[in-house]
Amino acid sequence: MDEGKMDENEWGYHGEGNKSLVVAHAQRCVVLRFLKFPPNRKKTSEEIFQHLQNIVDFGKNVMKEFLGENYVHCGEVVQLPLDFVKQLCLKIQCERPESRCDKDLDTLSGYALCLPNLARLQTYRFAEHRPILCVEIKPKCGFIPFSSDVTHEMKHKVCRYCMHQHLKVATGKWKQISKYCPLDLYSGNKQRMYFALKSLLQEAQNNLKIFKNGELIYGCKDARSPVADWSELAHHLKPFFFPSNGLASGPHCTRAVIRELVRVITRVLLSGSDKGRAGALRSGPGLRGPPVCEASPFSRSLRCQGKNTPERSGLPKGCLLYKTLQVQMLDLLDIEGLYPLYRRVERYLEEFPEQRKTLQIDGPYDEAFYQRLLDLSTEDDGTVAFALTKVQQYRVAMTAKDCSIMIALSPCLQDASSDQRPIVPSSRSRFAFSVSVLDLDLKPYESIPHQYKLDGKIVNYYLKTVHAKDATVMSTRFKESEDCTLVLHKV
């Protein structure tokens, strides 16, 4: 990229999250990722450069090691003309969802990350004329805490995502509870994975987006986005999955297309080579938590039918979901066990503030930082060193709980032998695919107290409302059955 000759007209709004905004080049397969800040909290250019460089280093030295070279794209920090950034910011403003406008794009430093556009097959430097379909999934935390520090029994039964749904709906973030449960997606059981993916398609929230040729065609821009329209989605997808047959439109066609999509995504998610060192993190068999979440409609319906809870089929060790889950499980103590250790580090830093650098709280995220993450002991010897290791592991785990997976699918030409990339078949077509992870920014040390408070809020809200309601239903049912028994007895 020639940073000297930047033209804002060649770039378009692509998407944004809570902390960054992404623009994509119209022709080339690259994006620029800018940081965002609340209006009154601007940082210096030097701080922004360091922040972005830390993101790159963390990707290179930590996440590539854990997840594997092929899945992680670190990009590079680029310095752009300020005039270009200002014009670009003005140009894209009208496309930003209202709910994200509480933060402004950083237009003062001129720094951004330049990354491959993962919504297109990243193996190409230049956009092809071949159509490309891309599915982005933010799977969230795929396990139930196994830590003995957990004080609420409910946290050993219902996963955080399912509990959090109730608080999110109550606070108006989303309109309705999703049937998606991360434990179903991470189960490795195809039936459960289909259910999870279909649930994401029904209620995408910020967990699913679909792009066609780089354009968002499905998924929420914000809570006010219109409800999911499967027939419109099927209309977009039909040429990919049924390229040459005249499958009639209508509900039958919609179902067939969605079924194909879900099957292909499941296959891709279960594929992968065994590179990366997530295996070094494998915890013992006792340290895994229950395989199902009691709130998942899938396991609930099995229970209602009197069937056993499904076995943990397990994910293949080479696949990205497996590796991501291993990194998530670096959260060995749960926030309840971690928080006192964070306080220990805090007390130490209050006494010796100059040690912040030595402890690598704000980087550098180098090989030494990575090596310390591999110590999975949970025996607290009372030292700051132990507390620090657990704090850093927790930050990395939280990062893996909030990252997204991008799956890019491109229909294969007849002579697919020339294609170097893996292929996934569907019933009527074949796709070359690539899988990547994005949003691997290490969670800040400062967010730990917020995590602690939020955790309490999520659980208490769930216990107060949903569980209490369930208990009322159960006791009514119990009363009814008692009444019933009494009646029978009398007769």
Ligand SMILES: O=P(O)(O)O[C@@H]1[C@@H](OP(=O)(O)O)[C@H](OP(=O)(O)O)[C@H](O)[C@H](OP(=O)(O)O)[C@H]1OP(=O)(O)O
């Ligand atoms: O706490 P959670 O689980 O709600 O996750 C936050 C996400 O909300 P979600 O539940 O996925 O809708 C949240 O996503 P949205 O802004 O809601 O799209 C962010 O990803 C946030 O990360 P950060 O503070 O920007 O680094 C996420 O915060 P972290 O907890 O990962 O720091």
Ligand SMILES: Nc1ncnc2c1ncn2[C@@H]1O[C@H](COP(=O)(O)OP(=O)(O)OP(=O)(O)O)[C@@H](O)[C@H]1O
């Ligand atoms: N390299 C990339 N290629 C294509 N699209 C990307 C890329 N990086 C980010 N995006 C798109 O931009 C969106 C926002 O990016 P990202 O998730 O990194 O933002 P964030 O603000 O860090 O997220 P969060 O809300 O989790 O903090 C993503 O959901 C994705 O659709």
